[in-house]
Amino acid sequence: NVEAFLGAGLDDTDHTGSDALRAGHGRWVTAVGDDDQGAPVLLETDRGPQPYPFELAGTPSIPMPSLMDAFAACAEAQTLRGDAPAALSVSPALLERLERSVAQAERRVVRLHAEFDQREDPDALRSLGDLVLARYGDVPTGATSATLEDFEGGIVTVELDPSRPAHENAAAYYDRAARSERAADRLPGLIGKAERERDELSDLLRRARDGSVEASEILRRIPELPPAQRRGDDAPLLPYRVYRSSGGLEIRVGRGARHNDDLTFRHSAPDDIWLHARHTAGAHVILRWSGGDNPPSRDLEEAGALAALHSKARTSSSVPVDWTRRKHVRKPRRSAPGAVLPERVKTIFVRPDPALLERLSTSP
Numbered sequence: 001n002v003e004a005f006l007g008a009g010l011d012d013t014d015h016t017g018s019d020a021l022r023a024g025h026g027r028w029v030t031a032v033g034d035d036d037q038g039a040p041v042l043l044e045t046d047r048g049p050q051p052y053p054f055e056l057a058g059t060p061s062i063p064m065p066s067l068m069d070a071f072a073a074c075a076e077a078q079t080l081r082g083d084a085p086a087a088l089s090v091s092p093a094l095l096e097r098l099e100r101s102v103a104q105a106e107r108r109v110v111r112l113h114a115e116f117d118q119r120e121d122p123d124a125l126r127s128l129g130d131l132v133l134a135r136y137g138d139v140p141t142g143a144t145s146a147t148l149e150d151f152e153g154g155i156v157t158v159e160l161d162p163s164r165p166a167h168e169n170a171a172a173y174y175d176r177a178a179r180s181e182r183a184a185d186r187l188p189g190l191i192g193k194a195e196r197e198r199d200e201l202s203d204l205l206r207r208a209r210d211g212s213v214e215a216s217e218i219l220r221r222i223p224e225l226p227p228a229q230r231r232g233d234d235a236p237l238l239p240y241r242v243y244r245s246s247g248g249l250e251i252r253v254g255r256g257a258r259h260n261d262d263l264t265f266r267h268s269a270p271d272d273i274w275l276h277a278r279h280t281a282g283a284h285v286i287l288r289w290s291g292g293d294n295p296p297s298r299d300l301e302e303a304g305a306l307a308a309l310h311s312k313a314r315t316s317s318s319v320p321v322d323w324t325r326r327k328h329v330r331k332p333r334r335s336a337p338g339a340v341l342p343e344r345v346k347t348i349f350v351r352p353d354p355a356l357l358e359r360l361s362t363s364p
């Protein structure tokens with residue numbers, strides 16, 4: 001109704017100035033405060049009939065006995081146009097599921113773009129690998145970094161994994177360079193596909209809101225609910241997201257600080273592996289494991305990478321992650337949510353590769 005109160009479209013006057021705004025506000029105050037403003041009407045707008053408590057200047061309208069009669073006439077007009085059946089076939093719960101699917105699709109697009117933009121320079125990584133090999137004798141054992149002279153005579157600080165010898169650290173730099181190049185080839189196609197899926201879901205949501213799509217079409221397009229939520233759309237979410245390691249082990253990642261305690265002490269077994277990024281805020285992670293020995297190194301590293309990705313250290317190139325059996329984690333009395341004391345801790349160094357989030361995820 002802004003144009004009607006400002007008088008826009010009725011003459012060639014500039015309606016953006018302060019005088020025009022004051023005049024428009026005055027007309028609005030008079031309209032809403034006038035008991036004798038006239039009978040309710042059914043406005044004839046470009047989007048169809050619209051019930052309204054009084055006439056609007058410049059908008060054709062039909063007088064109605066009451067506002068409720070205007071609503072009834074509007075509903076009848078929608079039914080005659082065939083709008084009502086489609087609109088009624090989409091329940092609020094189904095519409096909410098579609099909205100969540102659109103939000104999830106948008107997050108995936110943002111995540112893929114961020115992964116592409118944050119790729120490491122493969123040439124720079126290979127140069128660091130070459131430097132570590134060339135200065136092999138200058139790399140101290142068990143160090144987290146080394147200061148080396150580069151090939152141009154400059155000084156470079158190289159980050160290292162203290163658990164690996166120099167040649168394995170160099171190989172790790174070569175592996176990171178290769179992953180960066182594979183990501184450069186792979187991500188544009190994934191981004192294009194994700195953007196198309198997001199746009200299709202967004203269009204489906206638009207049509208669902210204006211009543212031009214059937215529920216069956218929405219159900220065919222959106223992901224099926226996981227078993228834990230099939231009791232009904234109002235069933236509460238679990239306090240963790242579920243991932244599956246390359247070796248098939250289940251990995252549970254807390255959904256936030258207030259859910260960490262619930263995951264650690266109510267949704268894990270004593271012999272499960274508990275992980276958390278060292279010295280930073282982040283999610284508790286549980287690697288389901290009942291074996292008496294240590295879990296496979298690849299599965300453990302993937303669980304550690306997920307812990308790093310769900311922490312404030314997610315943008316670091318190498319993150320220390322502590323792990324222990326869940327039975328060695330205790331909750332101090334009166335401690336803050338998520339605050340625990342792990343014992344018999346071991347540490348691994350992982351690279352928080354964002355591609356793992358998509359590759360290992362099984363949760364919405």
